[in-house]
Amino acid sequence: MPEITRETVQKIARLANxxxxxxxxxxxxxxxxxxxxxxxxxxxxxxxxxxxTSHALPLQDVWREDVVTPxxxxxxxxxxxxxxxxxxxxxxxxxx
Amino acid sequence: xxxxYEIVVGLEVHVELATRSKIFCGCSTQFGAEPxxxxxxxxxxxxxxxxxxxxxxxxxxxxxxxxxxxxxxxxTKFDRKNYFYLDSPKAYQISQFDMPLAKNGYLDIxxxxxxxxxxxxxxxxxxxxxxxxxxxxxxxxxxNATSSLADYNRTGVPLIExxxxxxxxxxxxxxxxxxxxxxxxxxxxxSDCNMEEGSLRCDANISVRPLGQAALGTKAELKNMNSFKNxxxxxxxxxxxxxxxxxxxxxxxxxxxxxDAEKGVTRSMRSKEEAHDYRYFPEPDxxxxxxTADMVETVRETLPELxxxxxxxxxxxxxxxxxxxxxLTATSELAEYFEAAAMGTNPKAVCNWLTVELLGRLxxxxxxxxxxxxxxxxxxxxxxxxxxxELSGKLGKQVFAEMAEKGEAPQVVVKRLGLAQISDVDSLxxxxxxVLAANPGPVAEYRGGKAxxxxxxxxxxxxxxxxxxxPQKVNQLLREELEP
Ligand SMILES: [Zn+2]
Numbered sequence: 312m313p314e315i316t317r318e319t320v321q322k323i324a325r326l327a328n329x330x331x332x333x334x335x336x337x338x339x340x341x342x343x344x345x346x347x348x349x350x351x352x353x354x355x356x357x358x359x360x361x362x363x364t365s366h367a368l369p370l371q372d373v374w375r376e377d378v379v380t381p382x383x384x385x386x387x388x389x390x391x392x393x394x395x396x397x398x399x400x401x402x403x404x405x406x407x
Numbered sequence: 408x409x410x411x412y413e414i415v416v417g418l419e420v421h422v423e424l425a426t427r428s429k430i431f432c433g434c435s436t437q438f439g440a441e442p443x444x445x446x447x448x449x450x451x452x453x454x455x456x457x458x459x460x461x462x463x464x465x466x467x468x469x470x471x472x473x474x475x476x477x478x479x480x481x482x483t484k485f486d487r488k489n490y491f492y493l494d495s496p497k498a499y500q501i502s503q504f505d506m507p508l509a510k511n512g513y514l515d516i517x518x519x520x521x522x523x524x525x526x527x528x529x530x531x532x533x534x535x536x537x538x539x540x541x542x543x544x545x546x547x548x549x550x551n552a553t554s555s556l557a558d559y560n561r562t563g564v565p566l567i568e569x570x571x572x573x574x575x576x577x578x579x580x581x582x583x584x585x586x587x588x589x590x591x592x593x594x595x596x597x598s599d600c601n602m603e604e605g606s607l608r609c610d611a612n613i614s615v616r617p618l619g620q621a622a623l624g625t626k627a628e629l630k631n632m633n634s635f636k637n638x639x640x641x642x643x644x645x646x647x648x649x650x651x652x653x654x655x656x657x658x659x660x661x662x663x664x665x666x667d668a669e670k671g672v673t674r675s676m677r678s679k680e681e682a683h684d685y686r687y688f689p690e691p692d693x694x695x696x697x698x699t700a701d702m703v704e705t706v707r708e709t710l711p712e713l714x715x716x717x718x719x720x721x722x723x724x725x726x727x728x729x730x731x732x733x734x735l736t737a738t739s740e741l742a743e744y745f746e747a748a749a750m751g752t753n754p755k756a757v758c759n760w761l762t763v764e765l766l767g768r769l770x771x772x773x774x775x776x777x778x779x780x781x782x783x784x785x786x787x788x789x790x791x792x793x794x795x796x797e798l799s800g801k802l803g804k805q806v807f808a809e810m811a812e813k814g815e816a817p818q819v820v821v822k823r824l825g826l827a828q829i830s831d832v833d834s835l836x837x838x839x840x841x842v843l844a845a846n847p848g849p850v851a852e853y854r855g856g857k858a859x860x861x862x863x864x865x866x867x868x869x870x871x872x873x874x875x876x877x878p879q880k881v882n883q884l885l886r887e888e889l890e891p
Binding site for chain 1: 426427428432433434435441442443444445446447448451459460461462463464465484489491493506541542552553554555556557558559684686689691693694695697
């Protein structure tokens, strides 16, 4: 019984705002299944005594002081916006 | 038979931290700028940019956690909360999920009858604010809008979210919790808590259950309450709605509802089913934060005395009653003013001048204590003049009025108007003798046994001295002169 079904792919696609064809859904289900199998191999490792890790880099406590630096020029900010209005990004009606 | 229900409320409060720059970039957090003038590649979520945590955000968040009696985490990290909406240009919000900054705190609230209730704080975490949307057309309602406008000045403004346990039992308790929370945050200079500018926002989780039942009822999340009074009214309405529903045999649906302050009702907000699947994962661009004991202690030292502790101290140290202590600790500025003015003199007298005369006057003029024309040192000097007998309490009011009018020191006013109390025996004796000589009738009456006449003679002396004679000394001298 595979873990990644067509329904799982459909749900992930919906959450990621992707429209996938039926063929694509099957392709990705197979690929994701293979990836999961690979990840499961890691479970065979004995990790006793290894602390839980959330970050790959051995960095901590990186920060900046609370100093204001110049922002972008607004014309530059809106230069690539398809339909700017009143200094804002304008988008079509949100609720159908 | 109708069942008695209990209301169960938990509050989620978002507070804007009082920093100059945003949480992960150097853009200004100043309110009221032209749209999209306080944005940069980081807060616009442009690809290839790296967020870097503002150290002051961490300091203020730790301060808030300490002020709310929380346990601070040793390790804390940021996570991505994924969602697609116009207010977030990155399509995710940097927040904290399973390793929040702090947990298990509390806030004590005091109900009007004096009972203290401890309200649990589940967690305090740091996150970034989202952008502001304007919906064009038909009253600015999103449902009727023809198009929407996005301003990203707010995107990346630092917030802390403070989540309470479902410990609140009445709309009034929710109100008291919020006022208590605001007081602490303002006192500790964590946030300006300006509700009009959105610096403090509140959502409420509301459910009801039959009295005595342990299990929680189904909750509704109530949003869109832009004042504490609206929270109280919204909670009250929503709880009543749920009770009515249950009494009619219906059931409460778990949903998000919006408070309509104008109509005084809550209504269901349509939300997409998957909207709550945020797929949190650790933010790879921000390293882990290790909170050392040193770091926490350094912040603890900057934590001011909190209102509740101050109120208690004002009663024990200055001998004030609970009411006065409450008035004087309403803001940190007022409390500081009082302590400066009370230094080395009678604190109760200072309290009276401050609360009755000065605050009354400031109120009428619409001024804050910081704008007071009478400075703490000047009020201190006035009370000292009265306490030492150099100025009568009655004339004190006249001096005070001049001080408030002209911003002068009391000694200057006393000298200018010649109001110093006459206490030296020689000057007083002369006035006493003059008055006795001018009133042979009353003098004879007093000697004849009519003791009340003494009051009349004192009055005459005060009148002749224009109120400046020291009343105790006048009484003493009169008795000496009149007694055989
Ligand atoms: Zn920025």
